[in-house]
Amino acid sequence: MKIGVVGASGYAGGELLRLLSNHGKFELAYISAGSNAGEQITSIHPHLLNFSERKFETTAIGPINNCDLVFLALPQGESAALIKEIDSKVKVVDLGADFRLADGASWEKYYGGSYAGQFTYGLPEINSNSAKISASTRVANPGCYATAIILGSAPATASEMIDATDLVVVAASGTTGAGRSAKINLIGSEVMNNLVSYKFGGVHQHTPEIEENLTILSGNPVKLSFTPILAPMPRGILATITSKLKGTPTTEEVHKVFSKYFADSPFVSMLPIGSMPQTAATLGTNNVLIQVAVDSNTNRLVVSVALDNLGKGAAGQAIQNANLMSGFPQNLGLNQLGVK
Numbered sequence: 001m002k003i004g005v006v007g008a009s010g011y012a013g014g015e016l017l018r019l020l021s022n023h024g025k026f027e028l029a030y031i032s033a034g035s036n037a038g039e040q041i042t043s044i045h046p047h048l049l050n051f052s053e054r055k056f057e058t059t060a061i062g063p064i065n066n067c068d069l070v071f072l073a074l075p076q077g078e079s080a081a082l083i084k085e086i087d088s089k090v091k092v093v094d095l096g097a098d099f100r101l102a103d104g105a106s107w108e109k110y111y112g113g114s115y116a117g118q119f120t121y122g123l124p125e126i127n128s129n130s131a132k133i134s135a136s137t138r139v140a141n142p143g144c145y146a147t148a149i150i151l152g153s154a155p156a157t158a159s160e161m162i163d164a165t166d167l168v169v170v171a172a173s174g175t176t177g178a179g180r181s182a183k184i185n186l187i188g189s190e191v192m193n194n195l196v197s198y199k200f201g202g203v204h205q206h207t208p209e210i211e212e213n214l215t216i217l218s219g220n221p222v223k224l225s226f227t228p229i230l231a232p233m234p235r236g237i238l239a240t241i242t243s244k245l246k247g248t249p250t251t252e253e254v255h256k257v258f259s260k261y262f263a264d265s266p267f268v269s270m271l272p273i274g275s276m277p278q279t280a281a282t283l284g285t286n287n288v289l290i291q292v293a294v295d296s297n298t299n300r301l302v303v304s305v306a307l308d309n310l311g312k313g314a315a316g317q318a319i320q321n322a323n324l325m326s327g328f329p330q331n332l333g334l335n336q337l338g339v340k
Helices: 011-020 061-065 078-083 104-110 129-134 144-158 207-218 251-261 311-325
Strands: 002-006 027-032 069-072 091-094 138-140 167-173 224-230 237-244 268-270 288-295 300-307
Touching (some): 069 311, 091 311, 129 311, 144 300, 207 224, 251 268, 251 288
Parallel strands (some): 002 027, 002 069
């Protein structure tokens, strides 16, 4: 299949190129990058030595429509503007936020601007989404935080063992989650030896995405209090999710529920009780590591989730979705082990 990557100069775009270069069924026919068009790919991504003879192309609708499938790794709003010109025969995986939400009012509240609509939500592990993705030509890749939090909450929400109107999450992400554009608060001197919360007070844009998809799973409204933290590392997410238990299950019983829920998921692993998820163990992979515990002092469930925000949180998951859309095994080209 002829594949295009639009917006390939960003962090997610570079990770797409790295992963796609080892994919047995996808041929990278078109690689574009707006303001970096004409530059050597290795001038932006020096680790991608197998692209040393190629340059970023100009983003144009003609080459896009010559592809069988394209990944859009663009800033907010740009996918919505471009999608109108993309031929319906071209499959699209959008890594941006433009088509993730079902509710236009939520879009206006958390993102602003015109609401563009919704694509099939590309988190295969929940809500029978794997079958929906396989039947779709337009898929919205989830946000990185949303992936971690939804996966860490789904088994407990689906089994109704928790009060899903009281989800509390604190999650730390590496700096690549903020994109590649130059910002003073993201330079090394500001980030190193420092932790800081941001979008404080429940205003992070992934909140409605998480609530919408867990509400579908629950059948009842889900409410989330989410505090993100910028961590002094390039990539990775570690999320801690707590919720009030309805009964008094043991940690072992909860662990069994989670293990059964993810039994057929090739990328989600429940760690043995007592072993904790580490971001470094997911580096460069599409893997998700989860641990659970019951806090008997407050009768709350505590879930720890680790993933690579550029892997399962972006490029890896996008390729997983593209595999499903193309009729390939979802783990094709995604069997990398962590590098820790």
